[in-house]
Amino acid sequence: MSADRLSAALERIAPSRTTAMTDRAIALRAEGRDIISLSVGEPDFATPPHVVAAAKAALDAGDTKYTAVGGTARLKTAAALHFARDLGIVAPPSQITVSAGGKQAIFHALLATLDPGDEVLIPSPWWVSYPEIVRFAGAVVFALPTDAAGGFRITAAELEAAITPNTRWLLLNSPGNPTGATYPADELRALGEVLLRHPRVLVMSDDIYAPLRYGAGAHATLAVECPALADRVLTISGVSKSHAMTGFRIGVATGPEWLIAAMERLQSHSSGNACSISQAAAAAAFEGPQDFLRDWRERFRARRDMVVSAINAIPGLSTPVPDGAFYCMVDAAPLMARFGDDETLALHLLDHGVAVVSASSFGGRNGFRISFAADEARLAEALRRIEKAVS
Structure with a gap:
């Protein structure tokens, strides 16, 4: 061929x-x-020893069968613990899904919601896969350039100027890849004020690096700082970066139930459940010591x-x-x-x-x-x- x-x-x-x-x-x-x-x-x-031990125990216990598409009950509960403890997001298991890495969750969320002609706002420099996933879905990438002088962050005024009737998503990554930039709470609230005026715009908050911050105070995330937007914010996390588990391929996401259900509907045909052994290891990662x-x-x-x-x-x-x-x-x-x-x-x-x-x-x-x-x-x-x- x-x-x-x-x-x-x-x-x-x-x-x-x-x-x-x-x-x-x-x-x-x-x-x-x-x-x-x-x-x-x-x-x-x-990878922390207690996580490796959990993976071995799962193998010994024969946990090698299919799980629910959106993840085991144990991992969803452990992910809820993680979101509450580390990001301040209180979410029931019905608003959490498990994927084969955070990248898969992003892929499914965008493919489930984008149509040709939709626009996605992405601050640049950006993580390499964001624009490619948008383009694969047939949507339009709209770059929001940032620079070192501005802390590699977009402003509320820049966001307001960029939104059009075709804007469907804003993608935020904090701390960011490739810049390491982090949005403080007050700037997130300012962005939230803009987004409240545009109810069609969904927001993806990629917080995979949240445990690896070097400043004082708690991590700030949009779903917490702007609770009025919670029904259209999808927050991405996982264990790859925080627990040195890149090869385990486990991502977790929380958001409104309609979007989580749509992502799982797509995942049921793309991959089915994430690896059962990796799910047991990820649950131990979230449940276990974080010191x-x-x-x-x-x-x-x-x-x-x-x-x-x-x-x-x-x-x-x-x-x-x-x-x-x-x-x-x-x-x-x-x-x-x-x-x-x-x-x-x-x-x-x-x-x-x-x-x-x-x-x-x-x-x-x-x-x-x-x-x-x-x-x-x-x-x-x-x-x-x-x-x-x-x-």
Whole structure:
């Protein structure tokens, strides 16, 4: 079968450029090259022992059969505990669904609600899959550009100016990938005031990095700060980033019952239930001790400070201090006269043994994203290589 038999929907999207860079780094390592990957958003810490033990116990108990499409009762109850404890959202199990990773929940929510011609507002730089999922659904991506000077956050005035009669969704990611930007409560309330005037607009609040914040105070999320919007806010979370469980592929989401039911209706035909063993592990992750996160946050904070200090000391490069997650968005605009574009710069850094992802992969420009979810020694060596590569 030739490529001309591919669907129009598939032709509208491009492969993930973050995974493409990671795959390229893996291939170069297989050829014997010493490549330090700062391209993947994956904690390098081991999955907590009590989570691994729960997965083993589930296997020993024979929990290897189908579950309910939207997740086991135990995991939905554990997810409700997580949403209440960590995000301040009180939701019954009927308003919670379990998917094979947060990405699947996002995919199902958008495919279940978008029609051709609908518009989706996405602040940029954005996570690479947001616009591609929107395009796959046949809807229109409307970028809301942000920059370091504005904290990589949109304002209420910018949101108001962007909404049209065709606007169907606003996608918010806090803390954000690729910038690490976090929306404070007062700014979320200001956005909420705008959204109240536009009842057709749904909001996706992707809070997958909420446990990895470095500022004082509790995490702020739209469903809590603007309760009048709760019937049209979908909040995404999971265990991949907070509990180093990327391979388990478990995401959880909470929102209005009509939307949760629609997502599960689609999931019943796309994948059925998420892995039963992974669900048992995720339940243990939410139910079990969370104190290890304090150490992880401090380790990430130290790595963040190392990266920010080193990057800002390199002529031609700069980066703000991210509030959360484990990414730095590096501005390399002064180097573009030399390299032409940030894709060329990213390939140049790869030639020097460091894999990063260009800013243009995220809807940005003239820079690259660093993931500091890497061992401190390797991170320090990668920073030395970057300095040498651009000097």
